[in-house]
Amino acid sequence: MSFLTNYFSTIYTSVRSLLKGMWKTGYYFTHHKEIITQNYPENRDSLNLPERFRGEVVMTHNEENEHRCTGCTACELACPNGTIKIVTKFDITPEGKKKKALDTFVYHLELCTMCNLCVEACPTGAIKMDQAFEHSVYDRRLLTKKLNRPDSKLMEGVE
Amino acid sequence: MLSIAEIANSLQQWLMATFSPGWATLIEFVLVGTLVLSFFAFLGLVLVFMERKVSAYMQLRVGPNRVGFRGTAQTLADTIKLVVKEGLTPDGADKFLFNFAPFLVLITSMLLMAPIAFAKDFQIWDINIGVLYISAVSSISVIGVLMAGWSSNNKYSLLGAMRSGAQIVSYELSAGLAIMSVVILVGSLSLNDIIASQQNGWWIFKGHIPVIISFVIYIIAVTAETNRAPFDLAEAESELTAGFHTEYSGMKFALFFLAEYVNIFIVCAIGATLFLGGWMPLHIGSWEGFNHIMDFIPSSVWFMGKTFFLIFVIMWFRWTFPRLRIDQLLNLEWKYLLPISLFNLLLVTFIALMGWHF
Amino acid sequence: MTNEEIKAVISEYSPEATFDETGTWLNVMIQATDWLPLAEALRNHSALDFDYLFCLTGVDWKTHLSVVYHLTSKKYGHSLVVKAKLDDRNDPVIETVCGIWRTAEFHEREVYDLLGVRFRNHPDLRRLFLTDDWKGFPLRKDYEDPINMIKL
């Protein structure tokens, strides 16, 4: 007899557990308010990325097209992946001295792991992390970027 | 009131009057063929879309919502994609069987359409052994599955096919026994008789608990027979990649896919016919007013409503439950469903003989 | 068991072992040839009972190789680091401890794969990560990688 009670109680508990699960999924089926997915490309304008979000490295420029990079290569040394290559040139200062300055700030986005070490290492605060995250392109060469704008100069007073 | 049956009848009369009998029959055949084909394609599109939407809402998603109005054309787009895909046949496969299997599976589900009463007096073939016909023909599809799995010369396919063979034949028993309990109550194998007997109430209401048990067993068994989760061991994605149709691609895969969905429709249609009264509107005893209002809803809507409700339940299973393991699956059938349905059958007979059903 | 007691027991089994207590754990330096009897003792000695080998690795010291075993006892909670020195850099061989700690099977394959230490009597000593036809052992200090992403 205990075999039979066992048999039927197994059936009862199993069916009950299954119905409970179905109740839950049924609840979500009928409650569309609970939907969590976002309509991504359409909601681009309302996307709110936190300001700390690291999407890519950019170099800040002010309105006069001046940046703060002295070409000291601290970021290049700090980078674990060889993402940054700094090409320097020699400027002639008004006093007639030769001075090392930034020529091109090459940034390989395809190698970057967004570790933020370069930003931390920069003594002058020339680079920062940007929130842009849609980086996909069809040609990987496009991922190699030049961060300093054309004809930009070093900001006054940045050493 | 204009009903589908009337349209069909007047069409037939017009055909008979206009053409010679031979031509009329031929044209009728062509019409039926076109109708069935388009219904087939339509079912595939609708059911796949429904499945995707049901799963999406249960999974806190929106589901397809880009192609067409609110994503309704998504399945059409998928079909086009499958059509323009290259269908591959593996080098090691048994080419004939490999290509024949989708035909077999599809023809089987096509044949199962014949006895289904879609609306009042609207049936392709009013066969007097409808229930037996369905039991018999539906077992052919397992041969298609076995054929597909074996001929692929792929180990996953082989295992999937073997599993599916054991599974389908096992669950056929309890599905058959569940169907039989209604047959006992009605005393006829014809689907039309069964529907007619539910004039004053559906069997699920009239037949007391034993019929409800039969209904539950029927739903479980057909879920297993159509290889749907939680009994989708033949395809068990996380174990056997795609099971018996691993090697199928493009249109041949699409045919399996379509047949699967049409089979779901058919088993649910049979379930609706046997237990929920088919196209018969909801009638409650002697509430004349209520019954009269219910009669205004077209019979085809009743039929489709019930069928799609059952389809929804089967989808609901799929998106809620984990998959069983093969030995548990067979255990469930042989240790629980079969003994219970055998016992239940006797109970139903007892009730029928005592005349306790309403 | 305190370090002193462990030292005493170990000295019993391999008298030539030297000790180093500067780190978190007691370090034992032995020759590779002394390893197997010591390992058996560490595992089976009732007062030591080092049943948990949680790290097994090798270091290339340019002149020689060493295999480092980090052991702990689930029962007593004491830990021990054993460093076995392998003098022959061209064909470093040490006894396997698969039979004592079963996790060693994988770890030894890894060390074989990356450092080229052969574990004698290992049941299935094959490359674990690299392909079977790989030349050289990457974690050796003299291994030159033809492709170096960072230097590119």
Place this chain on the structure above:
Amino acid sequence: MLEEIGTTEQGDLVINVGPQHPSTHGVLHLVITLNGETIKKVEPHLGYIHRSIEKMCESLTYRQFIYSTSRMDYLSAHMNNHACAMAVEQGLGLEIPARARVIRILMSELTRLASHQLWWGAMAMDVGAITPFFHAFREREMINDIMEETCGARLTMNYMVPGGVMFDLHPNFQVKTKDFVRFFRSKFDEYDELVTNNIIFQERMKNVGRISAEDAVSFGCSGPVARASGVSSDIRKLAPYEGYDQLNFTEALETAGDNYARYLVRMQEMRTSLSIIDQLIDNIPEGDFQAKTKAVLKLPKGEYYSRVETARGDFGVYIVSEGGTTPYRIKFRSPGFSNLSALDHIARGCKIGDLVAIMGSLDLVIPDIDR
């Protein structure tokens, strides 16, 4: 000869599962010998995503190498970084500010929760239930948002630096974390209703993939896998770091050693993590979030080993320093590697379907194994 054609004897089938298979979470390649449906032997083939992180680290500085460990067990990236930072701090003899310690613990526990949530969803998916996966992601998303706000990234946070953490907590952190804890608590019953109590799930999990306590120790299992067999192995208890010893929590232990026990241990751990967060969230000390360090770090000659309890178990970092700016040799002791070594032992005699469930319950993250 028979071995060569893959059929060892009559009736044995050799099947490759992976590297491209829906059930392996990553590119794990298992060669399975089957007798019918029963598994006779499982042989893992690794190396598909081996990047030789240990070798790479030998040319990276002590600040840089930390972040390469994020790519190992990406689900507990933060805790991997934690172990590395601790090893470096051990070498430098740095004292970490109290605030940084608490932040580290909070972040670690959040990461553990996120990892376990993903595991829960993936576990259910392995046994065939797809819906729980999305439910798990709903909660995980909230953690990711918290991480994104404070750390600046969602998965590979790169938040640890030797001496503390990279930034201070975001002003919203406390509020959002409390919200999350409240929300997650309310949804925890749902986890039980959907999966834990489900009879099919229990049948699939109970008495499957059993490993005894002795074998678990011998195979070097750690984390939930060992704890499910009754082996106490929580580093947070055995070798407390960062002030875990001052917190009030218990180690989740089960004795059955089967899939279901592993499942329960992880569910219990989620509750533990929630309670740890509860204890700390209102008591974050004020002060620095980073100790002062030199621009170039040099570890004195010696060997350093640090270990943390990641979501998968005992993660160890073994650094051999020759006194330079880069490690001489580095070894990561990853929990998944040892747990995988037990797979063959666990899976023998089970069915194919069980294999998938076992892999799910071991919670293997392949990059952790294929370093």
Place this chain on the structure above:
Amino acid sequence: MGAGSLIVLIICGIAFAGGGIFLSQVLAKTSTNPQKGEAYECGVPTRGRSWIQFNVGYYLFAILFLIFDVELVFLYPWAVVVKDAGWMAFAEIVVFLFILFLGFLYAHKKGALKWM
């Protein structure tokens, strides 16, 4: 429509499947590559043949199925007439099912329903 509908349906099935496959062959872009003909096994070349004799635990279930399926066929005509035939038919089927059930219990006892 009568049995002729079966022919229509079979033709429909062939037309649908054949038409679909034909259409896809016309429309699909094809390319040849020896790897395309390989059996799929997660991207690793298959080891050994698939068509070997192997241990199927399902075999016994198939045999059992045969027994029960035959029984099921016997039951159909009975089910149709049982209401008219009355209690005698009921008693007979109870005996029939009882014997079968004994067989089932025997199989169960012998372990045929246990997975191998």
